[in-house]
Amino acid sequence: MAAASYTGRFAPSPTGPLHAGSLVAALASWLDARAHGGRWLVRIEDVDTPRCVAGADHLILQQLAACGLVPDAPPVWQSQRGALYQSALDQLIASGSAYACACSRRDIEDALAALGRSRERHAELVYPGTCRAGLRGRPARGWRFRTQPSPLQWQDRRLGRQQQDVEREVGDFILRRTDGVWAYQLAVVVDDAAQGISDVVRGQDLADNTARQILLQRALGLATPRYLHAPLLLGPNGEKLSKQNGAAPLDLGHPLLALQQAAAVLGLAAAAAGGIADALAGWSRQWRDFYNRPCD
Numbered sequence: 208m209a210a211a212s213y214t215g216r217f218a219p220s221p222t223g224p225l226h227a228g229s230l231v232a233a234l235a236s237w238l239d240a241r242a243h244g245g246r247w248l249v250r251i252e253d254v255d256t257p258r259c260v261a262g263a264d265h266l267i268l269q270q271l272a273a274c275g276l277v278p279d280a281p282p283v284w285q286s287q288r289g290a291l292y293q294s295a296l297d298q299l300i301a302s303g304s305a306y307a308c309a310c311s312r313r314d315i316e317d318a319l320a321a322l323g324r325s326r327e328r329h330a331e332l333v334y335p336g337t338c339r340a341g342l343r344g345r346p347a348r349g350w351r352f353r354t355q356p357s358p359l360q361w362q363d364r365r366l367g368r369q370q371q372d373v374e375r376e377v378g379d380f381i382l383r384r385t386d387g388v389w390a391y392q393l394a395v396v397v398d399d400a401a402q403g404i405s406d407v408v409r410g411q412d413l414a415d416n417t418a419r420q421i422l423l424q425r426a427l428g429l430a431t432p433r434y435l436h437a438p439l440l441l442g443p444n445g446e447k448l449s450k451q452n453g454a455a456p457l458d459l460g461h462p463l464l465a466l467q468q469a470a471a472v473l474g475l476a477a478a479a480a481g482g483i484a485d486a487l488a489g490w491s492r493q494w495r496d497f498y499n500r501p502c503d
């Protein structure tokens with residue numbers, strides 16, 4: 208692929224400082240961009256404002272810089288891009304791909320129970336489609352995407368062929384929440400397109416979102432980027448290391464050590480003696496060999 212066509216990104220949520228797990232995703236996206244001679248951007252995903260921690264965004268940028276991971280353009284903040292998301296939602300409403308929903312969580316639970324279904328998907332309920340045919344006089348609370356009954360296939364550069372039947376497994380998913388917060392899926396799709404992202408490289412825990420994002424891209428007439436879902440650093444409980452299961456903030460005093468741990472998770476060999484720049488250059492070369500196999 209031509210170097211000029213590659214743009215990648217790291218998109219942290221500022222719910223706290225970077226930790227060893229989030230550094231793995233940052234390093235993976237940076238290495239993939241460098242291995243392709245492409246651009247690397249940082250996007251602060253602060254769209255879910257109730258979960259954001261004041262100052263965490265700038266701390267994350269400092270931590271990245273201490274690790275030698277400096278974006279090629281000024282970062283963008285999703286909280287400043289509501290007009291773009293509204294315009295995408297308007298487009299989806301106009302084309303019939305989005306509809307208003309009046310349901311509370313309790314309404315959805317009751318409707319699922321009436322159908323004899325209580326299936327939970329993570330903490331989210333599979334929406335039973337109550338408002339697909341209209342609100343029947345109830346006030347709109349949020350907006351949902353109208354899914355179609357067909358399995359969607361996509362190719363992951365590391366995981367291979369993936370498939371999800373979004374209507375059956377996820378249901379009509381939220382685009383704008385009851386509290387006015389833009390849904391992650393819509394914001395990511397709009398921003399990836401607006402920033403010209405050619406390659407999404409992120410942690411494997413996010414792979415499950417990809418089918419929904421491809422559906423949104425298609426409904427909005429946007430290109431689908433290539434996807435690579437990188438290995439995760441697991442915590443002591445075998446789950447992805449996160450702030451919730453005790454991940455400590457990255458130690459800015461030892462950035463090379465932190466990078467070496469992240470590189471090991473990605474399957475890269477330890478860097479020879481030298482500084483951060485030498486280590487990053489060496490891993491970029493290794494990355495080119497490990498992860499740039501043809502997709503199809």
Ligand SMILES: [Zn+2]
Nearest residue numbers: 308309310338
């Ligand atoms: Zn509803």
